[in-house]
Amino acid sequence: MDKATQHGLEIYHELNDRVNYYSDEPKTLEEISNRVKILIEQLFEESENYRIQLEEFSLQLEAQVEELSKLYEELTAVLDIGKILHETLDPKKSMEKILDRIKDIISFDDIIVGEFSDYPPGKDFSILHADFNLLDFEGTVELIDYLNAEKKIKPMIFEKHPITHKEIPIMFIPIESRIKIWGFFLFYGSKNGIFTAGNRKIMESIAEQIAFSYDTLDFLNKKIEQEKLGEQLRIASEIQKSLLPKKIPEFQEIDIEAFYRPAYDIGGDYYDVVDLGEKVFIVLADVSGKSVPAALIMTSFRSILRHELEKEKDLATIVSNLNNYISREIPQDRFVTAIFMMLDYKNKKIEMINCGHNPTLILKDEELLTFDAEYMPIGIMEGFVFESQNLTYNEKVYVALYTDGITEARNEKSEEFELERLIDIFEKNKDKNSKEIIDIIIKKLDKFVGKASQHDDTTLMIIKSK
CATH class of the missing domain: 1.10.287 (Helix Hairpins)
Structure with missing residues (x-):
């Protein structure tokens, strides 16, 4: 080779x-x-x-x-928006900064950011931000109506404007949490021709963060309101307690004791005992409603009553003047049931006016008498003329004043304590002193209701001659 x-x-x-x-x-x-x-x-x-x-x-x-790189930019934008929301807590105040970051990652011609004022969402919404280059406000309202009517309040992409049917891409993203739909982003017109599934996904993530901020802000606002209300209730409770006598005056000829237990922090019952020298003025009242409104009415009731007692001695005049003032000052749906009593223990006379209250129980000379309400409650009608009932007794007299928190108290079987049971306990223990009678009645009442929750105040007053 x-x-x-x-x-x-x-x-x-x-x-x-x-x-x-x-x-x-x-x-x-x-x-x-x-x-x-x-x-x-x-x-x-x-x-x-x-x-x-x-x-x-x-x-x-x-x-x-x-x-x-794009994903990194999007994730960075989401993190930045999270920081912005964390700094301010209020999405409304942060919206301009949020939109600046959204513009860095999504191309669009117009954007409208709305906030729904009701739930489920409807026409009633306010605009937090808008760039009206292509879409006007009326067009936005029409679009939202369409979305609601078609039940399309969900993250989705529209290739055509549903109203004009023009070839304009639209992306609607609700700001939605488990609690409610707070608002929406409406993207209108894209320089890229379409809104992608990636655009939708990143906006859903941003909207979720904003919805969480709305939830947090809503929770904090409610918490603040609860604390404010709690403080108001505390003050109202202190005011109400200050209205009740710290100590009932002592008398040689008569023994008076009272018991009061509100169903809630602030009750609607009121009582007072005023030494007028030769006579004793006694009142027991039940303000309609509960909480702060009842406490405010009670404050006015006591102030006017005390003022009238300083200038008037006639029971009918006192009650008439009180009714006229309360009728003018309190709302029409509010009123006060009350028993007013003027006790002349030296002359053994009792003068009473029952304004829509529970029957007054009186044991005199071994006879039980009940004095039912003769007049409408205080505050119903201005200008009403009241007249008192008069009663005399010879030796001993025993009086029980109470609110319906006693007679209408229910046990776990929904049975009421009732007036007959109160009368029976009152009669059987009349020879005991007033405090002992009250203790026995309340003890039997508590045993009767057991663990059943009570929704009305419990007030009881026993008056007996010594």
Whole structure:
């Protein structure tokens, strides 16, 4: 074999080892030359394929890097928006900054940010922010109406404006939590031609953060209101307690004791005992309603009553003047049931006016009398004329004044304590002193109701001659 053929075979083997195209040996120099040409063409073809693959891979890698970069920008924007919301707590105050970050990651022509004022959402919404380049306010209202009518208050993309049917991309994203739909983002017109699923996904994440901020702010506001209300209730409770006598005056001829237990922090019952020298003025009242409004009415009631007692001694005049003032000052749906009593223990006389209250129980000379309400409650009608009932007794007299928190107290079987049970206990224990009688009645009342919750104040007053 000559040197040319040997050198040609070496080149052939080197190329064929790379391409692995031929399995047999060439016989002649011409065959070697032809095969070398074919192998070189194969190498060029493979090289071109590798180049194309490298270019495609480079493009794919570039696209992935761009996608990762975009994802990084979006995640950074979401984190930034979270920080913005954390700093202010109020989404309304943060909206301009939030939109600045949204504009960095989503392309749009118009945006409207709305806040629903009712739930479920309807027409009634306020605009927190708007760029009215393409879409006007009326168009927004029509669009929201359409979304509500079609029950499409959900994250979705509209390829056409549902009202004008123009080829304008729309993306509606509700600001929705588990509690309620607080508002919405309405994106209108995209420079990229469409809003992508990625746009929707990132906006859903942002809207979720904003909804959480709304929930948090709502919770904090309610907590603050509760604390304010709690403080108001505490003050009202202190005011109410200050209205009741700290200590009932003591008398040589008569024994008076009272018991008061509100159903809630602030009750609606009131009682008072005023020493007028020759007589004793006694009142027991029940203000309609509960809590702060009842306490305010009670304050006015006591103030006017005390003022009248300083200038008047006639019971009917006192009650008439009190009724006129209360009727003018309190709301029409409020009133006060009350028993007014003027006790002349030296002359053994009792003067009474019952204004819509429970029957007064009086034991005199071994006889039980009940004095029912003769007049409407205080505060119902101005200008009403009251007249008192008069009663005299010879030796002993026993009086029980109470509110319906006693007679209408219910046990766990929904049975009422009732007036008959109160009368029975009162009669059987009349020879005991006033405090002992009250203790026995309250003990039996508590045993009767058991663990059943009570929704009315419990007030009881016992008056008896010594």
